[in-house]
Amino acid sequence: MIRLKFYGLGGQGVVTAGEIFSGAVSLFEDKYAITIPAYGHERRGAPVNTSIVMDEEPILVNSFVYNPDIVLVMDPTVIDKGVDISEGIHKDSKLVINTADEKVLKRYKEYGFKEMYSVDGTAIALDKIGRGIPNSAMLGALAGTGLLKIDSVEEAIRSFFGEKVGDINAEAAREAYEQIKKI
Amino acid sequence: MAYKMLNGNTAAAEAMKLAKVQVVSVYPITPQSPMSERLADMVASGEMKAEYIRVESEHSAMSMTMTAQLTGVRAGTATSSNGLALMHEVLSMVSGTRAPVVMPVVNRGVAAPWTLWCEHGDSMAQRDMGWLQFYSENVQEVLDLMLVAYRVAEDERVLTPAMVCLDGFFLSHSMQKVDVPEEELVDDFVGPYIRKNGYLDTKDPMFLCGLCGPEDYTEMRYQQKVGMDNASKVAQEVLEEFEAKFGRKLEIVEGYKTEDADVVLVALGSMCGTAKYVVNKMRAEGKKVGVAKVTMFRPFPVDQLRKVLAGKEVIGVFDRSAGLGGQGGPVWSETCAALKDQSSDIRHYVGGLGGRDVTIDNIEKIFNELLEIKEGRRDKHTQWIDLKDNPMEIRQVIKNV
Numbered sequence: 001m002i003r004l005k006f007y008g009l010g011g012q013g014v015v016t017a018g019e020i021f022s023g024a025v026s027l028f029e030d031k032y033a034i035t036i037p038a039y040g041h042e043r044r045g046a047p048v049n050t051s052i053v054m055d056e057e058p059i060l061v062n063s064f065v066y067n068p069d070i071v072l073v074m075d076p077t078v079i080d081k082g083v084d085i086s087e088g089i090h091k092d093s094k095l096v097i098n099t100a101d102e103k104v105l106k107r108y109k110e111y112g113f114k115e116m117y118s119v120d121g122t123a124i125a126l127d128k129i130g131r132g133i134p135n136s137a138m139l140g141a142l143a144g145t146g147l148l149k150i151d152s153v154e155e156a157i158r159s160f161f162g163e164k165v166g167d168i169n170a171e172a173a174r175e176a177y178e179q180i181k182k183i
Numbered sequence: 184m185a186y187k188m189l190n191g192n193t194a195a196a197e198a199m200k201l202a203k204v205q206v207v208s209v210y211p212i213t214p215q216s217p218m219s220e221r222l223a224d225m226v227a228s229g230e231m232k233a234e235y236i237r238v239e240s241e242h243s244a245m246s247m248t249m250t251a252q253l254t255g256v257r258a259g260t261a262t263s264s265n266g267l268a269l270m271h272e273v274l275s276m277v278s279g280t281r282a283p284v285v286m287p288v289v290n291r292g293v294a295a296p297w298t299l300w301c302e303h304g305d306s307m308a309q310r311d312m313g314w315l316q317f318y319s320e321n322v323q324e325v326l327d328l329m330l331v332a333y334r335v336a337e338d339e340r341v342l343t344p345a346m347v348c349l350d351g352f353f354l355s356h357s358m359q360k361v362d363v364p365e366e367e368l369v370d371d372f373v374g375p376y377i378r379k380n381g382y383l384d385t386k387d388p389m390f391l392c393g394l395c396g397p398e399d400y401t402e403m404r405y406q407q408k409v410g411m412d413n414a415s416k417v418a419q420e421v422l423e424e425f426e427a428k429f430g431r432k433l434e435i436v437e438g439y440k441t442e443d444a445d446v447v448l449v450a451l452g453s454m455c456g457t458a459k460y461v462v463n464k465m466r467a468e469g470k471k472v473g474v475a476k477v478t479m480f481r482p483f484p485v486d487q488l489r490k491v492l493a494g495k496e497v498i499g500v501f502d503r504s505a506g507l508g509g510q511g512g513p514v515w516s517e518t519c520a521a522l523k524d525q526s527s528d529i530r531h532y533v534g535g536l537g538g539r540d541v542t543i544d545n546i547e548k549i550f551n552e553l554l555e556i557k558e559g560r561r562d563k564h565t566q567w568i569d570l571k572d573n574p575m576e577i578r579q580v581i582k583n584v
Contacts, residue, residue, distance in 0.1 A: 019358040023188040026360035035358040039214070039299070060460040062321070062353050062453040064540050 008074030011044040013135035018050040024156035086111040116183040128172040140173030144180035191354035192218035195287035198329030206258040208236040208247035212266040215289040241266035245273035257376035264291035278313030283336035291351040300538020301351040304504035315345035316481035318451040322359040340413040350453040437476040438491035444473030446553035454541040
């Protein structure tokens with residue numbers, strides 16, 4: 001069982017990213033993934049998170065993720081908004097972050113994740129989609145860590161967004177998959 | 184069969200489409216709103232061949248649904264929390280006129296305090312209104328139990344409306360892989376709606392539900408009781424047919440590793456999945472625990488629960504509603520009554536209120552307490568299992584006191 005937690009801001013498609021991820025794993029990889037979204041009073045711009053559980057077997061547990069194996073940060077500024085993205089992490093937890101800014105990466109290094117991966121998903125989204133919504137790019141980035149296949153991510157994105165919007169989002173995912181760097 | 188990614192809201196809407204519901208009247212309320220929106224979209228696009236009647240409240244939604252059903256069509260609505268509370272008087276109208284409406288209920292606590300989040304307090308408050316109640320463990324079960332509910336509710340021996348309950352957010356907004364059956368297979372299982380009692384005809388108007396004096400009222404209620412009693416047997420038949428046709432086994436009460444269990448926890452809804460996970464975790468550590476999952480709460484499955492809990496000395500019951508003023512929550516009270524001739528020690532747990540997560544840790548804590556009680560190493564248990572240490576200091580009023 002792999003437990004994931006996605007952090008970001010309202011409006012960045014954090015919950016949608018979780019849903020597309022669970023589709024990619026469940027429909028295109030012959031595994032299972034469910035989302036357990038934490039809805040609050042959030043508005044656009046407020047910190048949000050979503051929990052995802054992934055496994056080879058059908059998933060029984062229906063409870064939030066408290067000890068994530070993988071943390072995905074869609075917006076690095078969440079840590080300035082009262083969010084501790086390292087909450088509950090363990091010695092093998094990995095971080096995937098949407099930034100290429102060295103100063104930001106330096107701050108995130110202090111959290112002590114075993115592995116860190118980074119890519120500027122927002123820049124890729126602006127380039128490929130024309131809007132700075134990084135969720136598709138960051139799903140491609142997750143594929144770049146070896147967690148799932150990029151083909152599954154692309155298929156799930158296309159089936160979620162439909163053909164035209166799906167294609168440019170899938171391109172953003174592929175680009176982030178290729179650009180992602182292990183720190 | 185095809186796999187689709189659905190959440191509880193879209194799964195319930197999908198089931199209503201598959202059952203060819205012809206009249207839809209839904210008032211949106213969080214966390215059910217995406218379901219009402221999905222139904223509206225499907226009617227607008229023609230994907231669902233139904234009338235969508237817009238209303239100004241849940242009271243009207245339920246009234247529209249009931250009267251539509253009484254003209255001899257399958258009608259549908261859905262609600263949650265305060266919306267269900269507003270339907271209260273119409274719920275009894277629906278069951279008393281024997282209109283077998285099937286309604287998804289997205290479980291959410293009832294205000295005050297205002298909450299948007301999951302607990303079973305809303306549907307438990309309606310448990311004596313003459314409706315069948317099913318509780319879903321996961322999104323697949325939402326779809327499956329909806330299909331089962333149409334068959335049970337509409338059966339001539341039952342003619343009793345049904346609520347299919349799904350936990351707010353934990354199911355309504357959880358994206359899961361669901362095996363969606365082919366339309367033909369569902370047609371064959373659910374079939375077209377066939378009215379089995381009096382109906383309304385606009386060409387030949389008549390008054391339904393007139394005043395009923397004390398000379399007949401008791402017998403009318405007794406007829407409902409017989410329908411309710413029959414529902415258990417009918418549900419058993421329908422679930423067997425469902426398994427043969429769709430390959431998925433659902434049980435009125437599911438005993439999960441209960442046979443050799445030292446202690447058993449009775450639960451319902453999405454927490455059952457987490458509890459099963461904990462059972463497997465603890466069994467790997469050599470602790471023999473099990474879960475009794477109550478899928479059908481109304482009628483209360485006395486015989487099925489007794490079978491699963493036979494001979495168990497220590498039993499825990501998890502109520503996801505507070506049961507204020509009662510000796511305990513509704514699931515605990517019913518369990519005690521079902522086992523009244525058995526000398527079991529039945530412990531009552533309350534938790535998961537207003538969206539508080541029912542965690543792996545808390546269920547493990549319950550099982551460990553029950554095991555200690557069984558071994559004679561513990562007397563008291565933690566009734567409010569997830570209560571903070573300072574409950575009386577929370578949100579203290581400081582103004583105008």
